[in-house]
Amino acid sequence: MSFGDTSAFQDGITTSSLNVKDRITVIGSGNWGSVAARLIAINTRTSPLFHDEVRIWVFEEILPSGEKLTNAINKYKENKKYLPGVNLGPNVVADPDIRSAVKDATMLVFVTPHQFIEGICKDLKGKIKPSVKGISLIKGMEVKESGVTLISNKIRKSLGIECSVLMGANIANEIAEEMFSEATVGYKGNKTIAQKWVQLFSTPYFSVTAVPDVEGVEICGTLKNVVAIAAGLVDGLGMGSNTKAAIMRIGLKEMRYLARLLFPTVNDTTFFESCGVADLITTCLLETLAWTKENGLCPSSKINAFHNGPCNGNCR
Numbered sequence: 001m002s003f004g005d006t007s008a009f010q011d012g013i014t015t016s017s018l019n020v021k022d023r024i025t026v027i028g029s030g031n032w033g034s035v036a037a038r039l040i041a042i043n044t045r046t047s048p049l050f051h052d053e054v055r056i057w058v059f060e061e062i063l064p065s066g067e068k069l070t071n072a073i074n075k076y077k078e079n080k081k082y083l084p085g086v087n088l089g090p091n092v093v094a095d096p097d098i099r100s101a102v103k104d105a106t107m108l109v110f111v112t113p114h115q116f117i118e119g120i121c122k123d124l125k126g127k128i129k130p131s132v133k134g135i136s137l138i139k140g141m142e143v144k145e146s147g148v149t150l151i152s153n154k155i156r157k158s159l160g161i162e163c164s165v166l167m168g169a170n171i172a173n174e175i176a177e178e179m180f181s182e183a184t185v186g187y188k189g190n191k192t193i194a195q196k197w198v199q200l201f202s203t204p205y206f207s208v209t210a211v212p213d214v215e216g217v218e219i220c221g222t223l224k225n226v227v228a229i230a231a232g233l234v235d236g237l238g239m240g241s242n243t244k245a246a247i248m249r250i251g252l253k254e255m256r257y258l259a260r261l262l263f264p265t266v267n268d269t270t271f272f273e274s275c276g277v278a279d280l281i282t283t284c285l286l287e288t289l290a291w292t293k294e295n296g297l298c299p300s301s302k303i304n305a306f307h308n309g310p311c312n313g314n315c316r
C-alpha cells in the first residue's frame, strides 16, 4: 500500500481533529538540512496543520566574513555556507542551541551526517516532549561486529520516540532549484503520522509517497552508496554504459538480498519506490558527474588520470 496524493489527506487530518498545530524543528543545517527546511517552510506557511515558524538547529560555524552562520541565516534567510544563493523562507529561524531549538517541537526532522547522531541524541535526552515524532533523512548505518543498526533505530532507542524515515533520489541542490523529484516516507504502524510527514514535505515539485516499510526504505538509502562506488569504478575504467547498467541491475538485486537477510520483513515493492531504484540510479549517475567536474576530466579518463594526469582530449 502506498499513498502520495496529499490532497486526499486534507479530510483525514484536520486542525480540529488534532487541536494543536505541530511545531517543526530541523536538526541539521547542511546542504540537505537547509533544503529540507525550505520545503517544510513552504508548507508551514500555508497549512493550518503546522505552526508557521520552522526552527533549524545550526552547528555553529564562523563564515569567512567573520559572521556566525546562525546570525547570517537569520539576517539573510540564506545558508551562505551550505546552500548559497537560495532563500530559505521568511519563517525559517536558525538556533545554535540544540536544547532551545527543540524545546517546543512536536515534530523533529533529523538531517545531519550520520556520525553526529549519537552525540546529538545524548544532548536531546530528556529535553524533548515525550510525544514528539521524529523522521530521519540521514543515509548510513552503524556496522559493528554484533550487527548493524539503522540510524532511525538509534534515534528510536536513544530518545524513546517514534521515528519514520524519508529517503529517495534527492540531490539537495536540484530540489533547491525546484526541479522535480520524488521521495519515499517509510513508517511503522502509525499511518496518521506518515500522512502528516507526507503533507509536511510535499510540494508540486517534490512528490512524496509513504510505504509501511521503515527498514526497507532506510536500508535502500544506505546500500545504494555501495553500488555507486562500483559504478564510479566502471566510469573510471572507461567500461561504458552497458557495464554500468549491469552493475546497477546486479547491485539492486544484491541490495534486495542483503536487505532481506538483515531485515526479513522488508517488502519487495519498496525497491521500486524512489528510495530504491531511483536513488540508486541518481547516485550512480552523480558519481560520474561529481568526479569529472571536480577534476576537469571526461568520464572515461577517470582511472587513467591517477597515472597519466588530466585528460588530453583523446579519450573516448
Ligand SMILES: NC(=O)C1=CN([C@@H]2O[C@H](COP(=O)(O)OP(=O)(O)OC[C@H]3O[C@@H](n4cnc5c(N)ncnc54)[C@H](O)[C@@H]3O)[C@@H](O)[C@H]2O)C=CC1
Pocket (backbone or CB within 6 Å): 028, 029, 030, 031, 032, 033, 034, 058, 059, 060, 061, 082, 111, 112, 113, 114, 116, 137, 138, 139, 140, 170, 171, 172, 173
Ligand atoms: N546533500 C544531499 O544531497 C543529500 C544528503 N542526504 C543525507 O543528509 C544528511 C546530511 O547531509 P548534508 O545536509 O548534505 O550535510 P553537509 O555535508 O552539507 O553538512 C554537514 C553538516 O554537519 C554539520 N556538522 C559539522 N560538524 C558537526 C558536529 N561535530 N556535530 C554536528 N554537526 C556537525 C555542519 O555544520 C553541517 O550542517 C546525510 O546523512 C546525507 O547522507 C540525503 C539526501 C540528499
Ligand SMILES: O=C(CO)COP(=O)(O)O
Pocket (backbone or CB within 6 Å): 139, 168, 169, 170, 171, 221, 225, 279, 282, 283
Ligand atoms: O540522496 C542522495 C542522492 O539521491 C544523496 O545521498 P548520500 O548523502 O548518501 O550521498
